[in-house]
Amino acid sequence: xxxxxxxxxxxxxxxxxxxxxxxxxxxxxxxxxxxxxxxxxxxxxxxxxxxxxxxxxxxxxxxxxxxxxxxxxxxxxxxxxxxxxxxxxxxxxxxxxxxxxxxxxxxxxxxxxxxxxxxxxxxxxxxxxxxxxxxxxxxxxxxxxxxxxxxxxxxxxxxxxxxxxxxxxxxxxxxxxxxxxxxxxxxxxxxxxxxxxxxxxxxxxxxxxxxxxxxxxxxxxxxxxxxxxxxxxxxxxxxxxxxxxxxxxxxxxxxxxxxxxxxxxxxxxxxxxxxxxxxxxxxxxxxxxxxxxxxxxxxxxxxxxxxxxxxxxxxxxxxxxxxxxxxxxxxxxxxxxxxxxxxxxxxxxxxxxxxxxxxxxxxxxxxxxxxxxxxxxxxxxxxxxxxxxxxxxxxxxxxxxxxxxxxxxxx
Amino acid sequence: xxxxxxxxxxxxxxxxxxxxxxxxxxxxxxxxxxxxxxxxxxxxxxxxxxxxxxxxxxxxxxxxxxxxxxxxxxxxxxxxxxxxxxxxxxxxxxxxxxxxxxxxxxxxxxxxxxxxxxxxxxxxxxxxxxxxxxxxxxxxxxxxxxxxxxxxxxxxxxxxxxxxxxxxxxxxxxxxxxxxxxxxxxxxxxxxxxxxxxxxxxxxxxxxxxxxxxxxxxxxxxxxxxxxxxxxxxxxxxxxxxxxxxxxxxxxxxxxxxxxxxxxxxxxxxxxxxxxxxxxxxxxxxxxxxxxxxxxxxxxxxxx
Numbered sequence: 001x002x003x004x005x006x007x008x009x010x011x012x013x014x015x016x017x018x019x020x021x022x023x024x025x026x027x028x029x030x031x032x033x034x035x036x037x038x039x040x041x042x043x044x045x046x047x048x049x050x051x052x053x054x055x056x057x058x059x060x061x062x063x064x065x066x067x068x069x070x071x072x073x074x075x076x077x078x079x080x081x082x083x084x085x086x087x088x089x090x091x092x093x094x095x096x097x098x099x100x101x102x103x104x105x106x107x108x109x110x111x112x113x114x115x116x117x118x119x120x121x122x123x124x125x126x127x128x129x130x131x132x133x134x135x136x137x138x139x140x141x142x143x144x145x146x147x148x149x150x151x152x153x154x155x156x157x158x159x160x161x162x163x164x165x166x167x168x169x170x171x172x173x174x175x176x177x178x179x180x181x182x183x184x185x186x187x188x189x190x191x192x193x194x195x196x197x198x199x200x201x202x203x204x205x206x207x208x209x210x211x212x213x214x215x216x217x218x219x220x221x222x223x224x225x226x227x228x229x230x231x232x233x234x235x236x237x238x239x240x241x242x243x244x245x246x247x248x249x250x251x252x253x254x255x256x257x258x259x260x261x262x263x264x265x266x267x268x269x270x271x272x273x274x275x276x277x278x279x280x281x282x283x284x285x286x287x288x289x290x291x292x293x294x295x296x297x298x299x300x301x302x303x304x305x306x307x308x309x310x311x312x313x314x315x316x317x318x319x320x321x322x323x324x325x326x327x328x329x330x331x332x333x334x335x336x337x338x339x340x341x342x343x344x345x346x347x348x349x350x351x352x353x354x355x356x357x358x359x360x361x362x363x364x365x366x367x368x369x370x371x372x373x374x375x376x377x378x379x380x381x382x383x384x385x386x387x388x389x390x391x392x393x394x395x396x397x398x399x400x401x402x403x404x405x406x407x408x409x410x411x
Numbered sequence: 412x413x414x415x416x417x418x419x420x421x422x423x424x425x426x427x428x429x430x431x432x433x434x435x436x437x438x439x440x441x442x443x444x445x446x447x448x449x450x451x452x453x454x455x456x457x458x459x460x461x462x463x464x465x466x467x468x469x470x471x472x473x474x475x476x477x478x479x480x481x482x483x484x485x486x487x488x489x490x491x492x493x494x495x496x497x498x499x500x501x502x503x504x505x506x507x508x509x510x511x512x513x514x515x516x517x518x519x520x521x522x523x524x525x526x527x528x529x530x531x532x533x534x535x536x537x538x539x540x541x542x543x544x545x546x547x548x549x550x551x552x553x554x555x556x557x558x559x560x561x562x563x564x565x566x567x568x569x570x571x572x573x574x575x576x577x578x579x580x581x582x583x584x585x586x587x588x589x590x591x592x593x594x595x596x597x598x599x600x601x602x603x604x605x606x607x608x609x610x611x612x613x614x615x616x617x618x619x620x621x622x623x624x625x626x627x628x629x630x631x632x633x634x635x636x637x638x639x640x641x642x643x644x645x646x647x648x649x650x651x652x653x654x655x656x657x658x659x660x661x662x663x664x665x666x667x668x669x670x671x672x673x674x675x676x677x678x679x680x681x682x683x684x685x686x687x688x689x690x691x692x693x694x695x696x697x698x699x700x701x702x703x704x705x706x707x708x709x710x711x712x713x714x715x
Contacts, residue, residue: 066678070676073466073467073681076467077467094467094681097468098465098467182660183657183659185659238550239568240571241568241571241659241660242548243551247551375680375681379673379677379679379680383662384661386660387660390661401485
């Protein structure tokens with residue numbers, strides 16, 4: 001409600017503002033990340049865009065991510081900016097279906113994005129059209145304490161048996177093998193996605209999140225069987241349900257836990273917790289079923305043009321601008337993520353390099369469970385994952401419940 | 412001439428019916444706001460509960476389908492059960508508040524300071540109370556965990572145990588609620604008639620008997636208000652759940668108010684019709700108490 005009022009007030013003010021200054025071309029861009037890195041990258045890009053296009057008067061708004069999530073439904077209808085940041089996959093689907101996002105396939109055609117942004121094209125596409133332009137993505141995988149691995153003579157595992165072996169060794173030395181904090185649920189979805197991708201592959205992940213496969217399907221049950229091996233052996237951090245992902249960094253940083261299935265944004269948190277680059281390293285989640293092509297999680301962030309934008313022609317200039325190789329190179333260097341444009345160059349940071357390698361050789365890129373699945377399904381699914389991690393013997397009941405919700409959501 | 416008669420005529424109507432019109436004029440601002448912010452939304456919400464609507468596209472009439480779905484929704488029953496537990500345990504705030512009030516109702520040096528200490532939890536925001544208690548319960552660095560370890564027990568993660576979590580939140584919620592009831596009783600106690608106490612003492616009443624037969628009856632209004640406020644507080648418990656667990660682990664600490672928010676307005680929700688159906692159910696449950704409250708009030712005023 002508060003946000004709604006705020007948006008309405010803002011809308012009212014900006015109507016006043018726009019009517020007085022409608023002669024020069026205003027371009028209102030809304031962004032949603034106030035963390036220092038992303039904020040700086042956004043501001044730099046705005047400054048450069050402004051310099052290249054002196055005839056456009058750029059008005060940049062940057063706000064808190066959670067507030068943005070709550071406000072977007074209102075401002076897309078009531079008072080749309082010309083460009084807004086949002087996420088691809090199923091996160092953009094309701095807005096595309098409601099006709100609130102503009103079809104920007106022409107921007108893709110005109111700039112050769114079909115080739116340059118090919119990695120993320122499938123998740124930007126609905127009904128054969130592209131609805132936004134991505135500016136960044138990042139890899140997921142296993143971050144581990146190299147110093148602890150070295151101390152116990154362990155090396156990066158390549159398959160499931162080796163992975164479990166590493167876990168067992170760590171546990172016998174009194175180190176929790178895998179740290180995780182599931183209080184906000186999505187971290188458990190990362191583990192599920194990876195075990196599922198490695199057990200059944202990319203197609204099954206997509207079919208499951210698209211509601212074409214049931215949760216009680218034998219293939220999905222197989223995924224949970226592998227997961228149960230880790231849960232029942234006590235390889236995950238205890239009390240994970242009362243911790244956020246940041247809380248779970250603490251045992252990782254002080255050496256009580258050795259591995260973390262996470263996204264690359266977590267590297268900052270390790271550094272802030274006092275770990276140095278020599279102490280941490282990365283490996284892609286190990287193979288489970290032999291011969292299943294390796295697909296990865298790589299959530300992307302993108303810019304969209306609302307249908308109710310007032311200055312669509314300049315908005316399209318911005319979309320073309322943020323996908324340019326030099327802009328993506330600079331932007332992603334600042335935020336420590338990967339550029340999507342294949343012509344952009346990658347920062348020489350250790351983790352970015354490994355992520356680039358991992359994603360470039362991947363057979364498919366998933367967006368993450370809660371972006372690939374429909375929101376309501378994702379909420380129930382992630383609660384199910386958390387419940388499974390605490391009460392693995394309830395698996396059948398959980399899967400049946402998820403089937404029931406799936407039948408309702410995807411009718 | 413006619414023009415000047417006109418205002419006189421209408422003033423005459425006003426003067427004639429002054430007593431009937433004036434109260435309504437004074438009530439008008441209140442009534443208008445009450446209609447806009449309370450009464451009309453109630454009916455809108457009931458109306459929306461017959462639709463399937465994501466807030467963006469076209470709303471689709473589904474009749475009673477949302478309510479039928481509720482009947483078959485595990486999360487709904489969990490929330491309903493938790494609301495019931497809240498209702499029962501939250502009422503403990505009333506006797507606890509009474510005893511603290513009785514304890515503090517004495518004239519000692521610095522009693523105002525002690526009173527303000529006991530009142531303190533009611534002053535701080537529910538959000539802060541929720542945060543403090545979630546730290547208190549934290550199995551890794553929380554005070555409770557330290558107490559458990561020092562006694563030689565394994566610390567319990569109260570907020571991630573499906574059987575304990577609701578009790579943990581209610582306990583946190585009781586802290587400010589007890590303070591509230593205490594204040595209500597303290598003001599009540601200051602109005603307890605000294606003459607009656609004297610008379611009872613002369614007749615040999617003391618201790619429990621004095622409390623039960625002489626003091627408590629005089630505190631009836633305070634008791635009534637505390638019970639009503641506590642019942643309504645329990646039914647609309649939202650902030651504590653939102654801050655401490657977000658309904659988790661896996662929905663086991665959900666209450667109706669939070670479940671409504673989760674389905675209708677959270678990051679993964681936006682089923683406004685379904686959320687409204689939950690709100691409607693909650694509304695009718697509350698209506699039972701509100702009706703009872705109004706009925707009692709009416710009877711009391713008639714009796715007085």
